[in-house]
Amino acid sequence: MENELKFHYMVHTSLDVVDEKISAMGKALVDQRELYLGLLYPTEDYKVYGYVTNSKVKFVMVVDSSNTALRDNEIRSMFRKLHNSYTDVMCNPFYNPGDRIQSRVFDNMVTSMMIQVC
């Protein structure tokens, strides 16, 4: 599963870029468009997109570069759906923030999103 490791690494490094962008923003980020950070950086294989929520929770999406059909709007909508599902997961009092998300609804949503793209 070295691919998984590679993705983990990529996401980890992209966190630095996210932090950079956040600090550059400065003021309160309330607007949805400000929450979406856009293309963080492209590598030769992948494109990495970032999104930060009001509570500084960061979503990072890694997309295959060959998938050129994905437009910015679609990425935005995907992040929005992620955000909504994440808040639903948070509403569950049995969920401790920081735990691995085990919500079936969340998993289904993510899977359906990925299937849509592929």
Added chain:
Amino acid sequence: MEAAAGGGCGSGPSLLLSDGEQQCYSELFARCVGAASGGQGPGPAEAARVASGTASAAAGPVADLFRASQLPAETLHQITELCGAKRVGYFGPTQFYVALKLIAAAQSGLPVRIESIKCELPLPRFMMSKNDGEMRFGNPAELHGSKVQIPYLTTEKNSFKRMDDEEKQETQSPTMSPLASPPSSPPHYQRVPLSHGYSKLRSSMEQMHPVPYEGRQPLVQPEGTSFGVSGAKPLRHQASLIRSFSVERELQDNNSNYPDEPWRITEEQREYYINQFRSLQPDPSSFISGSVAKNFFTKSKLSIPELSYIWELSDADCDGALTLPEFCAAFHLIVARKNGYPLPEGLPPTLQPEYLQAAFPKPKWECALFDSYSESMLTNQQACDLNGMEKTSVKDMADFPAPTQDVTGDDKQALKSTLTEALPKDVPEDPATPKDSNSLKARPRSRSYSSTSIEEAMKRGEDPPTPPPRPQKTHSRASSLDLNKVFQPSVPATKSGLLPPPPALPPRPCPSQPEQVSEAELPPQLNRAPSQAAESSPAKKDVSYSQPPSKPIRRKFRPENQSTESQEPSTAVGGPASGATVKPHPTVQKQSSKQKKAIQTAIRKNKEANAVLARLNSELQQQLKEVHQERIALENQLEQLRPVTVL
């Protein structure tokens, strides 16, 4: 279809089926395939698929079907091997038909061999056989009967059946009721579909879950007997409804009626859940916050992931709080899980909040409501996505109770027309509640109850999964009394530490108060008087030490103590004697409010004392600094003068 197969079969490996067999098998196959793909009952589309012969039935529904044939497990294994499903890995039409033939052979007592299928065989019997169905339903059409019954086998969720014990106890003692206790009004619906034929299916299914039921059986029996008389009457009344329902039922897909038995909440359970809800949140139309519910459900000792999943299922609007129907659904799921039922993929239709809300005010008509609700739910219950179900079911629920309102689907209209004729009573007020609940998306998380009382109530609340009748008697009223007992030990612990020091500082001008109070106190509190006298003395530290040792003795008289202590700081001379005499007859509310006031005054006093001490501290620090500086100056002088003196 008990019609004997006409015509013999060929001798070759090919399978020749008679017409009756062909029809029956293709239907069964269609069911399995249809159920596997999550579709509805058989329709022309399914038949076409079967005819094409390329579809394959999923293992789940097929396994259910085979189990319903009541053959022992190893026979079924043999059959599966022989028919070739194991070899090819799936149940294609050929394999399926061969398997069915083998089942028929086994049921006829023939050995399970390939050769057996070459003989003339009756049709395989599955335990929802139509014979029994006829007796109960008065259903003449054989085809329809099997149509109705077999889908129950093939739905994957369908592993459990509720049993109405009153009827069944005489006939099958070993079978046990999963969850329901008999003497509730829904049974007169339950009795309708649960013919004796189905009960045998249940017994085969229940082989999987024998243990959890045992515990419930003895509990259920005594109630069954007492309600036996009343049970007979609803049954007769229901018989007429049965006739009217049976026709509609054949027309509609009844798949989900029976599989929902374990997910249906009986009257007793509902009462129990409502009482539990009230213990957590007095207002039944309000909701329980997430943390309160979390603490409560954690007492059920289920694992956190399971509780998390149950919450996910039951909190339909994902607002982090549970309304009464959501709470009942969650509670019911917990009880089911404790009794060994696996958790469902999605919220069952009978546990949907709108359904429960609509069902609450109209328990009498649950039977009819259940039918159509579950059916309309099934049409929407394609994916196991809770959100999807919620949205569509919201629409259905809102539409259903008011037949006069606009209808979205044709089948729903059919539903309503049939049910309006079956339901002489109208349910006009129901649309209000489901619609209101649906429109409420953003709810304020009001904490209208004091957190301390909730914690006490929760401590008193019993383990949720215990059976309904048992713990109920001890808790709904007693919680308020328990509050007393619990508050007294806990509160004095804080108060005794807080209150003694403050009286030493502010009431310095009136040091005679403690003595007055001690005189007015009852004789048993004399041990308190010396400590209070010690309080008024400057050594206030001793008080805090003397307090803890005598606390256990004085615990009984805490009300008096608290009142006197609260009197001291709050009112200058406020008649402590009267306070002491009042206290022997405390009420819960007065005490708690007095305690609150006492705590607040204690806090105030503490704050003042803190401020005073802080100021004192800073002044002293300043003085210390000055003194240091003086000392340094003096030392310097000494240094300068010393050489002079030495010399």
